[in-house]
Amino acid sequence: MNQLDQLPIPLLQWYRENARVLPWRSDPTPYHVWVSEIMLQQTRVAAVLDYYRRFMEALPTVADLAAVEEDRLMKLWQGLGYYNRARNLQKAARQVAEDFGGAFPDTYEGLLTLSGVGEYTAGAIASIAFGVPVPAVDGNVLRVVARISGDGGDIARPDTKARMRAALQAVLPVDAPGDFNQALMELGATVCLPNGAPLCDRCPAADFCTARREERTGELPVKAAKKARRIENRTVFLIFWGKKVALRRRPGRGLLAGLWEYPNELSPAPCPVEAAGLSGGPAGKHIFSHIEWHMTAQIVEAASPELPEGWVWADRAALERDYAVPNAFQAFAGAVEARL
DNA sequence: AACCCGGGGTT
DNA sequence: AACCCAGGGTT
Numbered sequence: 001m002n003q004l005d006q007l008p009i010p011l012l013q014w015y016r017e018n019a020r021v022l023p024w025r026s027d028p029t030p031y032h033v034w035v036s037e038i039m040l041q042q043t044r045v046a047a048v049l050d051y052y053r054r055f056m057e058a059l060p061t062v063a064d065l066a067a068v069e070e071d072r073l074m075k076l077w078q079g080l081g082y083y084n085r086a087r088n089l090q091k092a093a094r095q096v097a098e099d100f101g102g103a104f105p106d107t108y109e110g111l112l113t114l115s116g117v118g119e120y121t122a123g124a125i126a127s128i129a130f131g132v133p134v135p136a137v138d139g140n141v142l143r144v145v146a147r148i149s150g151d152g153g154d155i156a157r158p159d160t161k162a163r164m165r166a167a168l169q170a171v172l173p174v175d176a177p178g179d180f181n182q183a184l185m186e187l188g189a190t191v192c193l194p195n196g197a198p199l200c201d202r203c204p205a206a207d208f209c210t211a212r213r214e215e216r217t218g219e220l221p222v223k224a225a226k227k228a229r230r231i232e233n234r235t236v237f238l239i240f241w242g243k244k245v246a247l248r249r250r251p252g253r254g255l256l257a258g259l260w261e262y263p264n265e266l267s268p269a270p271c272p273v274e275a276a277g278l279s280g281g282p283a284g285k286h287i288f289s290h291i292e293w294h295m296t297a298q299i300v301e302a303a304s305p306e307l308p309e310g311w312v313w314a315d316r317a318a319l320e321r322d323y324a325v326p327n328a329f330q331a332f333a334g335a336v337e338a339r340l
Numbered sequence: 341a342a343c344c345c346g347g348g349g350t351t
Numbered sequence: 352a353a354c355c356c357a358g359g360g361t362t
Binding site for chain 1 (some may be wrong): 355357358359360
């Protein structure tokens with residue numbers, strides 16, 4: 001007796017009445033669906049909307065993406081986070097040209113070969129853009145399935161994911177796989193909410209949901225606790241020469257790889273250039289998934305225009321147009337702009 | 341399997 | 352402060 005057997009019909013009915021209007025749904029070409037799915041990885045719909053619009057305006061085809069300058073690509077991604085998604089997106093665009101003759105792979109297995117496309121994303125593109133009957137199991141879907149079926153397995157474990165994926169494969173309607181997958185995610189995002197706060201009175205699965213019947217919505221899904229963040233105290237140097245500020249490029253691997261930043265070091269740190277003047281600046285805090293930066297700025301009047309190898313002077317126009325600076329430094333934007 | 345990789349909204 | 356988000360890659 002499987003509760004999921006009863007899900008497809010009421011879920012699809014609910015989705016037809018409640019689907020949000022989203023830009024990537026109006027013309028679901030493989031390119032549109034793919035770019036939206038990459039942007040939506042670990043990122044909420046509301047945060048993606050403006051990025052998606054600007055991205056499609058700048059790079060309307062997969063060929064445009066394959067050819068774009070990397071710095072311009074990163075500027076389009078600036079502030080969205082997980083920047084390797086953008087680099088993998090371009091790698092995959094070039095894979096489409098070289099490995100698939102410019103035509104998007106239309107199978108789950110073919111899609112899985114693309115950089116940045118894993119099990120979830122391959123299932124999403126295959127089902128939504130090509131009508132292939134495969135599940136797309138993301139965090140929303142794991143929560144919905146865990147509650148409806150009363151599955152107490154840790155959803156971070158591969159075997160739990162595989163079990164839920166198989167259960168979905170068995171009930172997935174072959175005539176509407178894309179709608180079914182999107183409906184499950186939409187239900188998780190808008191009704192079957194996390195942290196024990198589901199809106200069961202609006203749920204099309206309420207009549208047969210195990211967690212609701214057994215009053216276990218607060219306990220499901222089961223997920224292992226996360227590791228604590230470490231705190232780093234950093235000194236950020238806002239270095240000025242006339243109406244320009246110093247920027248440097250971060251290393252090509254690791255956190256915020258390849259993006260631009262105001263020079264900064266673990267505290268305490270000496271001023272990295274010869275200073276004609278030095279004064280205290282604003283403080284800033286930024287929380288990453290695994291690190292917490294507590295930052296204090298030093299305002300530096302450079303004694304000369306000489307900078308270490310690879311650093312640049314940026315005026316206001318260049319800062320806005322040419323350099324992708326992550327949001328971690330947002331706290332200093334005002335102090336910098338006031339000088340440019 | 342564990343860890344790394346952003347940023348922000350909710351509770 | 353904790354949780355989680357239309358996850359994937361690396362080690």
